[in-house]
Every structure is written in structure tokens, then in C-alpha cells.
Amino acid sequence: MARKGFVGLGLGLIACVLALLLWQEGVLVGFERATWQWRVAYFARPTPATSQLRIIALDQKSLDWGRKENGLSWPWPRQAYATLLAFCKRAGVRAVAFDLLFSEPSLYGVGDDQMLGQAMQENGPVVLSYTFAPAGEGQTAHAARPSLLTISGFSQWLAGRQGAGGARAVTMPVPELGDNAALLANISNRPDPDGVFRRVPLFIPLAGHPVPSLALATYLAGTLGPVELALGKNRLQVGELAVPIDATGHSILNFRGPSGTIKTISLAAVVQSELQLEAGEAPVVDPADFKDAYVFFGMTAPGLYDLRATPTDGVYPGVEIHATMLDNLLSQDFLRDSPVWLAASLTLFFGVLASLSILFCRNAWQSSLAFVIFLPLPLLSGFIAYGLGVWLPVAVQTTAVLLALISGVVFNLATEGRKKRYIKRAFSQYLHPTVIEQLVSNPALLRLGGEKRELSIFFSDLAGFTTMSERLDPERLTLLLNEYLSAMTDIILASGGTIDKYEGDAIIAFWNAPLTQNDHAARAVRSALHCQERLAGLRPDFKARFGCDLFMRIGINTGSVVVGNLGSSQRFDYSILGDSANVAARLEGVNKEFGTEILISEACRNQLPGELQVREIGRVGVVGRKEPITVFEPLALQDAGKAERISRFAAALARYYRGEISEARAAFQELAADDGVSARYAARCRELLDNPPLAWDGVWRMGSK
Numbered sequence: 001m002a003r004k005g006f007v008g009l010g011l012g013l014i015a016c017v018l019a020l021l022l023w024q025e026g027v028l029v030g031f032e033r034a035t036w037q038w039r040v041a042y043f044a045r046p047t048p049a050t051s052q053l054r055i056i057a058l059d060q061k062s063l064d065w066g067r068k069e070n071g072l073s074w075p076w077p078r079q080a081y082a083t084l085l086a087f088c089k090r091a092g093v094r095a096v097a098f099d100l101l102f103s104e105p106s107l108y109g110v111g112d113d114q115m116l117g118q119a120m121q122e123n124g125p126v127v128l129s130y131t132f133a134p135a136g137e138g139q140t141a142h143a144a145r146p147s148l149l150t151i152s153g154f155s156q157w158l159a160g161r162q163g164a165g166g167a168r169a170v171t172m173p174v175p176e177l178g179d180n181a182a183l184l185a186n187i188s189n190r191p192d193p194d195g196v197f198r199r200v201p202l203f204i205p206l207a208g209h210p211v212p213s214l215a216l217a218t219y220l221a222g223t224l225g226p227v228e229l230a231l232g233k234n235r236l237q238v239g240e241l242a243v244p245i246d247a248t249g250h251s252i253l254n255f256r257g258p259s260g261t262i263k264t265i266s267l268a269a270v271v272q273s274e275l276q277l278e279a280g281e282a283p284v285v286d287p288a289d290f291k292d293a294y295v296f297f298g299m300t301a302p303g304l305y306d307l308r309a310t311p312t313d314g315v316y317p318g319v320e321i322h323a324t325m326l327d328n329l330l331s332q333d334f335l336r337d338s339p340v341w342l343a344a345s346l347t348l349f350f351g352v353l354a355s356l357s358i359l360f361c362r363n364a365w366q367s368s369l370a371f372v373i374f375l376p377l378p379l380l381s382g383f384i385a386y387g388l389g390v391w392l393p394v395a396v397q398t399t400a401v402l403l404a405l406i407s408g409v410v411f412n413l414a415t416e417g418r419k420k421r422y423i424k425r426a427f428s429q430y431l432h433p434t435v436i437e438q439l440v441s442n443p444a445l446l447r448l449g450g451e452k453r454e455l456s457i458f459f460s461d462l463a464g465f466t467t468m469s470e471r472l473d474p475e476r477l478t479l480l481l482n483e484y485l486s487a488m489t490d491i492i493l494a495s496g497g498t499i500d501k502y503e504g505d506a507i508i509a510f511w512n513a514p515l516t517q518n519d520h521a522a523r524a525v526r527s528a529l530h531c532q533e534r535l536a537g538l539r540p541d542f543k544a545r546f547g548c549d550l551f552m553r554i555g556i557n558t559g560s561v562v563v564g565n566l567g568s569s570q571r572f573d574y575s576i577l578g579d580s581a582n583v584a585a586r587l588e589g590v591n592k593e594f595g596t597e598i599l600i601s602e603a604c605r606n607q608l609p610g611e612l613q614v615r616e617i618g619r620v621g622v623v624g625r626k627e628p629i630t631v632f633e634p635l636a637l638q639d640a641g642k643a644e645r646i647s648r649f650a651a652a653l654a655r656y657y658r659g660e661i662s663e664a665r666a667a668f669q670e671l672a673a674d675d676g677v678s679a680r681y682a683a684r685c686r687e688l689l690d691n692p693p694l695a696w697d698g699v700w701r702m703g704s705k
Helices: 002-024 029-043 048-052 060-070 079-091 110-122 154-159 214-221 267-278 318-331 340-359 364-374 376-387 395-414 419-427 433-441 465-471 474-494 520-546 579-594 643-658 661-671 676-690
Strands: 053-058 095-098 126-132 169-171 183-186 199-201 203-206 209-212 229-232 235-238 241-244 250-252 264-266 294-299 307-310 313-317 450-462 498-503 506-511 552-567 572-577 598-601 614-621 629-634 699-701
Touching (some): 029 395, 048 318, 053 060, 079 110, 079 294, 095 214, 126 214, 214 318, 241 250, 241 318, 307 318, 313 318, 340 395, 364 376, 376 395, 450 520, 450 572, 450 579, 474 506, 579 598, 643 661, 643 676, 661 676
Parallel strands (some): 126 183, 614 699
Antiparallel strands (some): 126 169, 450 506, 498 506, 552 572, 598 629
């Protein structure tokens, strides 16, 4: 025990060190981003601040409306944006931000720019955008005069970032517009290397000074009075609002959902509404819906190329990223990175714990359970941390756990020195010798422990065995049972079946484990038919020697069960557990009601080849199950040719299902002389006619197991 503990501790520490090294080298970045997407998708939901935001979108609908109704091609005259501002002023918005570069004069002349500039003065505050220019283009930051912020502690922060905040060229709005903006804001955000936006800056350094993002500028423009900004350790203070930032000044976005989560209105609808209001008509869009909102204008039409990738949506308008930034600022719920020590500590804890646990697993079932339990734990910790506003790396934890579990399994396998003898000892009682040899030569075919698998399950019992056992003395009863069970077992094993157990005179067997058998249902049914044929041949001899007529009832069901070695390490059985096994046992008992020898379930019937013929016997409700089971009787070769009688029985059964009891009784009565099942149905119909049920569903309900 102590030795295994030391080994587990060592293997766990090795696994954790390897995982931490992979994390440090960036090998796990892709895996981490995938798990981040799961967390974002789970927690993404709107907040009260989301209702304070509106996006006016230049969408495809607006482009189509401009072309069809006004003959406008892109780019539109800037007068359209003046109409937008007039609507926003009428609605009483806090501020309007344009995620659109007005870096070139209007194609409709300078008067068009001057008209929009005048509208910005009258209907402000308005925030305009600029961006970094390609090499050799644009203006220097000093010449362009972008809006600069005063942030306490910025100089100290900038001093710690070598090469940041240098002189860069920018592309600014034309003077007619830029001079009339309340603030000019940077929109040059960069995605992660995989092209997905996860982090954004609320400010950037430019020429040694901080300049605001579009979201921060919109907040400042819409706030009455000055707002003090200060940089602290991993934090930007915006008035009373605190924003966590990383070493580069970026914040982790807390997305609210897929594109469209922030209420978006088509520009065409806004322009139409303002024109309708000016004409005294009812507007398409109610201005009251914009009261006290922060409004962002941006492009969502696919042809305008402002669509981005985010963890919640592969096609996400760039303007909605800016709006999400302001949403996070207002809600004060930007996410933050977890401390490195926390991620490393959890990695060590989960890795060592997984290694210790797997080493004490005694079989494959327990080892599988260890994988099921420990592998989700890192992801669970990541989800919990996200709910607390923290990005906790889970890829490194998961890698450590996986390496620890695998190393533990390898160690366990390496120390099993007597595996082949174990297999022979464990399976010699209930598998055919040829099957055992296959397992010994290829142990990978056998999964020790428990596994869920589809099997065909055989359950047989002798009719009247209790009375028989009372009449025979123990020695003769034992001899009879041994001869009977040996004959039936030989047939089952020869067909590739596995004997689960004997319970007195009952035999429980199954097919498709431990070796895969694609035709397991056919094997089970053929074996049952051969068992009945063999018993019929032995019956006269048993009658002569023991004075007993042996009749066997068999139930067969196909379904998923847990199969494996069940018990203790000292004593175990290769057995099955599950409802499908119980159904097979119930079907064996249903034979009593119908006078049949073999009944199979519909699941078994559906997997039989065409040469194995069956007839439907009925729908039965067995004890312990709510849903009825449709049962079928496999036909022996000598019965398969009686096509006419089988067809007449099926017709009578169909009438029974439909509730035509009188007609069904007459049909069954005609067949009753040569068919015990028909005789049972005829009697059943007579009972129903004497005592009609309140509701009819065609199900024959069993009174006992």
C-alpha cells in the first residue's frame, strides 16, 4: 500500500512537470482556446447594461433600400448620417459612436461633409474613429491630433513596456468632421493569433500618450462631468468603475451571446423613422426605445468586410465588439487572468490525486471510472472560475491528469505478471475452450471490469421443476439436472455463447461478450431452437429413467447491459447487469401465458436474418415495466412451412389489437385445435367479452413474473 502511494506520488509529479513544461512552451494554447469557447458559450447572457446599448447597422437591408428607393450606391452621402444623428438627438441618447472611417472627403462634395459636421455640433456628443495607417501612409500622431487621455500612473506603466507607445502614423477623419467630434477614438484592435477576438484594450499608447478605444471614448462622451482615470496594479480605474487589465493593457471580454444579442436596428429603418417624424407621421422605430442609450453605428453587411470571429460566433460584427466592451465597462465584469500560482497549484493537486487513484484501481472498470471522474475536474474548475470572473487555464490541468492516469494504467499493466493464467482461470467455467484460447493469445479482446455493451441474452427455465424436485431424491435430482444442463450448455458454448450462471434449473447465457459477434441475435435464437430439439430427443429417456417429462421455456432479449467481472478480488463472476437482462427473464415467464416454448423481444427480432422466421405473438405488459413489449415466437423448421395458418393467426391478432374482440375470438377459435397460442387468445377474448375493459390498448398484462 505504501509502495503504491510513493509510486503514485512520483508518477503524478512527473506528469505535472511535463504538463507545465508544455504549457510554458505554448503547446497547449489551441486546446486552452477550445475549452475557453465552451465556457464562454455556457455563461454568455445579457446583463442590465446590455439594455443601455443600441447598434444602428448599415446592413444589407439598408444597402438594398438605398439602391432601390433612392438610387444610392455605396458609399452613401453623409447626409444620411446627419439624419441618424437628428433621430438620436430627438430620442435623447447619451452619445453616438461611429465605427466607420471618414478618412476621405465625401464623393458628393465638401458641402456634404460640412452638413454632417454641423449635425455633429447640433446633435452631439459624437465619437469618431481613426485607425493606424499602413507603412508610408497616414499622418503622424502629432499632426493628426487624436484625442488624448490623462491617466494617472500612465508614465510608470509605459516605462515598463519597452517599445510601446512609439510614434505611429494614423488615418484620421477629414477635418470637417474630426474637428466637430467630441472625441476621436482608436478602433485598431488585434485578434489573437488564431484570428479570434478575446482580449481588447480600453486604451493604447500612441506617441507616449494614452488614447481611448471607441468603447471608452463613448462612455466618456456620454458622462456628465470629468472622469478621473488611473492605472494601478493590473487595473484601470475609470471613475468609480474598475477594469482588470493584463500586462499589455488588454482586458478579457465577457461576451453576452452570439451576434444580435445587443439590440441592432437597421440604418434604413432609423433614417425612414426620422423622415416620418419630420413629416408628422408614425415612425417605424420608436425614439423612446433609444432613451439614455449609448448608440454605436457600424457595418454588418457581408460585402463591407467588418465581420470578425469571437468565441460565441464565427461571424460577429466589429461594431458589436466595441459595444460589448462598453457593456463590460458598465457592468464591471471584464474577466481577469488567474494568478500563475493558482493554475500551477491546481495542476499539481489534480495530477497527483489522479495518479494515486488510478494505481489503486483493481480492474478496467475502476480505471475507466477514474478517467470519467478525474478528466472533467479541470474543466469543472475552469467553469467555476469563469463564474467568478477569472480565466483559469484548464488545458495544463487536463494534460497533467491525462498523463497521470495513462502512466498509472501503464504501471498497473506492467505489474500484472500472471495475466494469461488469470484469464484461463477466470473464464474456464463459462466459455468454450476455443474462445479462451483466443483471449489468451490476444488479451486486448477482453476488457476486465465492466463495460456497456449490446448483448443477446438467453434465459431458460424448466416447467414444473419445483414439483419435480419434491418427487425425486437429491441424488437422482442432481443426476437429472447435470445431464440436462450439460446437454444445453454444450449447444450454447458451441454457438459461441457465454454461460453467465446456473440458478437451479435455470440457465442464463449471452452472446457478443467477451468477443464481438455481429450476428449475436441469430446465434442466440438458433441455439434456443437447437436446445428445444435436443431436449425433445432426450425427453423419452428422461421419462423412462426419472419418471419426469422435461419441458423448457426460453426468453431472449437483445439490448445494452453492463457486462464484466463482478464480485470481489477473491471471488467473482463474469456476469451482466441491466434492464435488458431482466426483460429476458420476464419473457421466459410470459411463455406460461401463451403456451409457447421460446419468446423473443422485438429488439432481437429486428436483428435476425431472413431465413429465421418468427411470428408475432402479442404485446405484453410485464411486471416492473411501464412500456409494453412486443414478443415473437421463432418458428422451428417444421413449422416454417405453415404459411397459411401463420397468416390467419396474424390476421386474427390484428383484429385483437383493433379491439374487434368478437371477430378475433371467432378467428382464433378456428385455429385453436392445432395451435395452443390461438386457444389462449380465444379464451382471453371470451373473458374480455364477459368483462369489457374501460380502455383498450391491445396489451396483455401479466399478473406475475
